[in-house]
Amino acid sequence: SQQGEEDPQALSIQEGENATMNCSYKTSINNLQWYRQNSGRGLVHLILIRSNEREKHSGRLRVTLDTSKKSSSLLITASRAADTASYFCAPQASGGSYIPTFGRGTSLIVHP
């Protein structure tokens, strides 16, 4: 099954700074989703980008997708302490199952 690999594994920044996380995958996809997980809790869906889209925005989130490089990035602008969480990408493979598969995530710490 298709699995995303997030990079970096951990990221520590100050409030107000931007945070960028990357995701790489191996096969062609229909779409790619980003999720957030606060410590020890369930995942929350953030944004979905389809394979024919290159960029998508949602509030302070900006997601890009480069299908030629099989990579995506999530940018959080003007980060806040409340953004502290783990972030996962979930590529949905073309011809694959309905179920997104997740990597190990990027652990983001935003210091107040």
Add this chain to the structure above:
Amino acid sequence: KAGVTQTPRYLIKTRGQQVTLSCSPISGHRSVSWYQQTPGQGLQFLFEYFSETQRNKGNFPGRFSGRQFSNSRSEMNVSTLELGDSALYLCASSLGQFKSETQYFGPGTRLLVL
């Protein structure tokens, strides 16, 4: 709509015992997926049930099993528990009809095996 609920939230068991975890999906959702999350392995897919049938399965031993009832509620069972089964078990629900669906996660059941 009420969100995905999981019971119990915390559980302590000893090696060799078995455990059953429960998940109630969002009303109208017919797909329920289970994941195991550990610090070492990350978030790993266990299996997915849709309309009472297992539709997808991850790479876990037969000690891990599940089922889904006619009201879409799902249970997973782990038999002969091992120390390595200590993890956060998450379930997620979705409509189960389209490939671009969002998964809605429950808060998880944290299992500790002693």
